[in-house]
Amino acid sequence: MEEDKLICSCFDVYKSEIYKAIKGNELTNLQEVMDITSAGTGCGSCHESIQEILDEVLEN
Ligand code: FES
Numbered sequence: 306m307e308e309d310k311l312i313c314s315c316f317d318v319y320k321s322e323i324y325k326a327i328k329g330n331e332l333t334n335l336q337e338v339m340d341i342t343s344a345g346t347g348c349g350s351c352h353e354s355i356q357e358i359l360d361e362v363l364e365n
Pocket residue numbers: 312313314315316344345346347348349350351352
């Protein structure tokens with residue numbers, strides 16, 4: 306995987322955590338990622354980035 310990246314600065318959630326949460330819990334949408342990781346539950350500006358990770362994981 307590429308270098309880790311801070312995705313949600315409100316809750317300090319990195320790409321690797323979101324990736325693992327999606328894989329480990331078979332998440333399929335943004336709301337589920339928010340529930341499990343807290344990422345995206347603050348200002349909301351990271352929603353697009355989270356969705357991109359979801360798309361990436363779900364494609365593979
Ligand atoms: S950066 Fe993710 S909710 Fe604010």
